[in-house]
Amino acid sequence: MGEQGVDETILEVQGVHTFIGQHHILQGISFDAKADAVTVLIGRNGAGKSTALKTVIGLLPSSKGKIIYKGKEIQKNRPFEIARMGIGFVPENMGIFSELTVEENMRVAMLVENEATARRLDRTLEMFADLKKFWKAKAGNLSGGQKQMLAIARAIVNDTSLLLIDEPSKGLAPIIVDAVIDAINRIKEHSVVVLVEQNFYMASSVGDYFFILDDGMVAHAGHVEALIQDEALQSKYLGISEAEE
Amino acid sequence: MAESILRRWNQELTIAGAIVLLLLPLIGIQPKTYLTLTIAGIAMGMLLFLVASGVSIIFGLMDVLNFAHGALFAWGAYVGFTVFKYLMKWVVADSVLQNLAVFFIAIVAAMVAVALLGVVLERVIVRRVYGNHLFQILITFGATIVLVELIRVFWGPNDETMTVPLTFAGNWDIMDVIVYRYRVICIVIGAMVYAVLQLILKKTKLGTIVRAGVEDRDMVQAMGHNIYLLFTGVFAVGAGLAALGGLAMSIFSLQVYPDMGGTYLLFAFIVVIIGGLGSVTGSLVGALIVGLTYNYVAYLVPWAAAGVNILIMIIILLIRPTGLFAAGK
Numbered sequence: 130m131g132e133q134g135v136d137e138t139i140l141e142v143q144g145v146h147t148f149i150g151q152h153h154i155l156q157g158i159s160f161d162a163k164a165d166a167v168t169v170l171i172g173r174n175g176a177g178k179s180t181a182l183k184t185v186i187g188l189l190p191s192s193k194g195k196i197i198y199k200g201k202e203i204q205k206n207r208p209f210e211i212a213r214m215g216i217g218f219v220p221e222n223m224g225i226f227s228e229l230t231v232e233e234n235m236r237v238a239m240l241v242e243n244e245a246t247a248r249r250l251d252r253t254l255e256m257f258a259d260l261k262k263f264w265k266a267k268a269g270n271l272s273g274g275q276k277q278m279l280a281i282a283r284a285i286v287n288d289t290s291l292l293l294i295d296e297p298s299k300g301l302a303p304i305i306v307d308a309v310i311d312a313i314n315r316i317k318e319h320s321v322v323v324l325v326e327q328n329f330y331m332a333s334s335v336g337d338y339f340f341i342l343d344d345g346m347v348a349h350a351g352h353v354e355a356l357i358q359d360e361a362l363q364s365k366y367l368g369i370s371e372a373e374e
Numbered sequence: 375m376a377e378s379i380l381r382r383w384n385q386e387l388t389i390a391g392a393i394v395l396l397l398l399p400l401i402g403i404q405p406k407t408y409l410t411l412t413i414a415g416i417a418m419g420m421l422l423f424l425v426a427s428g429v430s431i432i433f434g435l436m437d438v439l440n441f442a443h444g445a446l447f448a449w450g451a452y453v454g455f456t457v458f459k460y461l462m463k464w465v466v467a468d469s470v471l472q473n474l475a476v477f478f479i480a481i482v483a484a485m486v487a488v489a490l491l492g493v494v495l496e497r498v499i500v501r502r503v504y505g506n507h508l509f510q511i512l513i514t515f516g517a518t519i520v521l522v523e524l525i526r527v528f529w530g531p532n533d534e535t536m537t538v539p540l541t542f543a544g545n546w547d548i549m550d551v552i553v554y555r556y557r558v559i560c561i562v563i564g565a566m567v568y569a570v571l572q573l574i575l576k577k578t579k580l581g582t583i584v585r586a587g588v589e590d591r592d593m594v595q596a597m598g599h600n601i602y603l604l605f606t607g608v609f610a611v612g613a614g615l616a617a618l619g620g621l622a623m624s625i626f627s628l629q630v631y632p633d634m635g636g637t638y639l640l641f642a643f644i645v646v647i648i649g650g651l652g653s654v655t656g657s658l659v660g661a662l663i664v665g666l667t668y669n670y671v672a673y674l675v676p677w678a679a680a681g682v683n684i685l686i687m688i689i690i691l692l693i694r695p696t697g698l699f700a701a702g703k
């Protein structure tokens with residue numbers, strides 16, 4: 130966790146290229162995540178946001194560039210090694226094990242089962258009361274919002290310093306989006322977050338810094354407050370006019 | 375809730391249908407013969423289950439089609455054959471204890487030796503072709519040729535006779551129904567393996583991680599679990615089960631021969647396609663279906679015995695392409 134100072138950078142992605150099959154998806158992308166902040170990656174469909182997160186966690190290999198986490202290059206590490214360094218991942222499809230119960234989903238997520246984990250589990254279940262309610266139920270039967278809660282809960286039950294969350298608002302009703310925003314605002318207190326988000330309302334509610342991705346490269350970056358002011362930029366890359374209040 | 379009522383109704387209908395199908399052969403078979411055939415069918419099913427469960431879990435977790443499973447089956451039989459050869463005194467001794475001991479030693483030796491072989495196979499060969507089914511088929515087929523040739527080198531090219539430990543030979547006559555002892559042993563072994571597998575998969579953390587991996591390998595990795603170690607472990611367990619199946623089958627059929635894996639591998643694939651790839655319970659149910667039908671049909675219409683299971687497989691593929699059970703169950 131970032132006790133050392135506000136400006137400390139926990140993750141630095143430097144000129145990373147990623148291919149999926151023959152396709153050159155990330156074309157020298159650079160962004161970073163500062164301690165004690167939420168960094169939002171925004172951009173059109175197909176811009177490469179999910180690819181960027183998958184490259185950081187190691188599920189997609191980068192062909193060029195560096196990924197530096199806590200001062201250490203991790204671009205050659207395998208996903209389980211990267212996860213064990215304290216990076217949690219919530220994928221776009223949530224990655225719920227639907228044949229397993231909610232409890233089993235949480236158990237698979239817990240890397241060490243000690244007192245500290247038990248305490249984090251309590252804290253997590255207090256945050257997402259529905260999970261407690263459906264503790265023994267098959268995860269596949271949860272609602273979309275509950276699944277998203279489970280996906281986030283699995284990622285924060287470990288001692289993570291960095292969370293990568295891919296579009297948690299996708300397909301959720303506005304009231305549930307508010308619950309997710311609350312959750313992320315609380316997670317922010319103990320972990321750095323990199324959030325992929327198309328929902329501008331959500332991005333602006335939780336984000337501190339933003340990076341706009343376009344065609345596998347970063348087109349713009351800055352403070353989220355500046356983005357809120359800049360309607361030209363919003364309409365160019367986000368195509369939004371009716372951002373909810 | 376209409377859906378769940380429908381589902382329950384559907385389930386009851388399936389069970390009722392299964393019972394009717396199971397009793398159907400009674401039309402053409404005398405009840406006592408029917409019982410003997412049923413026990414034979416369940417015994418054969420249990421042996422097929424040992425081979426099929428490995429194929430199924432390996433495919434479910436690793437997405438690997440392992441054609442070398444048949445060769446591992448044969449290796450298990452030959453390792454057991456060697457143990458029997460050196461401890462033949464115990465095999466033929468009129469002592470339940472010595473018979474059981476040599477059987478147990480043969481099982482452990484076959485399973486451990488072939489599990490190690492499985493580790494080598496996974497590390498050296500299979501690991502290189504993850505994600506590519508065509509290469510998997512070609513390369514594991516190649517491995518089969520090598521493994522079978524090695525059997526010829528170590529044990530010779532000819533059929534060898536397998537001896538049944540004395541206690542397991544012969545039969546009981548229970549109210550005029552002939553019950554072969556060894557078939558009962560096979561049923562007990564199969565049931566025990568199923569129970570242990572279920573216990574591990576459902577009750578331990580490792581088993582839960584394996585079931586999670588069957589659903590989403592990437593997610594399990596991204597949660598910090600060493601999926602490669604898991605792959606090797608599961609491959610070794612699958613190989614060990616194939617070895618147990620091979621040993622048990624060789625005692626059943628009283629022989630070992632280098633090519634013995636081929637036939638049973640075909641049966642195993644039929645079983646997993648019927649039961650559903652990736653499901654242990656599916657493998658058990660599929661294996662019992664195949665074992666029972668084979669025995670009933672072989673008695674009634676001998677020439678159709680081999681074909682009928684392929685027919686069942688095709689029918690199931692048409693109604694339920696994913697097999698009877700979902701992966702991970």
Ligand SMILES: Nc1ncnc2c1ncn2[C@@H]1O[C@H](COP(=O)(O)OP(=O)(O)OP(=O)(O)O)[C@@H](O)[C@H]1O
Pocket residue numbers: 149150152154172173174175176177178179180181221327
């Ligand atoms: N498996 C794949 N094979 C080929 N191309 C892929 C694959 N996965 C993604 N792509 C391509 O990579 C590009 C970036 O995809 P990515 O999922 O990273 O976009 P995204 O910014 O997350 O989009 P969205 O907002 O729709 O989630 C897209 O053009 C997509 O078509």
Ligand SMILES: [Mg+2]
Pocket residue numbers: 178179180221295
């Ligand atoms: Mg995406």
